[in-house]
Amino acid sequence: MANTSSAKKAVRKIEARTAVNRARTSRMRTFLRKVEEALASGDSAAAAEAFRAAQPEIMRAAQKGVLHKNTASRKVSRLAARVKALAA
Known part of the structure; x- marks a missing residue:
């Protein structure tokens, strides 16, 4: 448990964050x-x-x-590919 006032404040800040x-x-x-469900249903317009x-x-x-920016870019890229494949 935090003992000092600064440590107690840090705990409060961490909880809020x-x-x-x-x-x-x-x-x-x-x-x-929502994207996954639209892809599973096969509705390309809803998926897009x-x-x-x-x-x-x-x-x-x-x-x-x-998220890390590369992780986010990877997720977007893979989703875009799946949506595009469904539309084709």
Whole structure:
């Protein structure tokens, strides 16, 4: 347990930051799930629309430090390829 006042403040800050990061991660996963469901249903228009909504969310997560930027780019790239394959 934290003993000093600065350590106690650090614990409070970490808890607040963790809550924000958890919310961002959850939001990003929700958008990813919508794309996955559209791909599974075979609806290319819905998949393309869901992907257009998910892409900025994924990149925002990378910008805010929730994901590494290469991880975000990889996710976007693979989703884009799957959406394009479904449309073709």
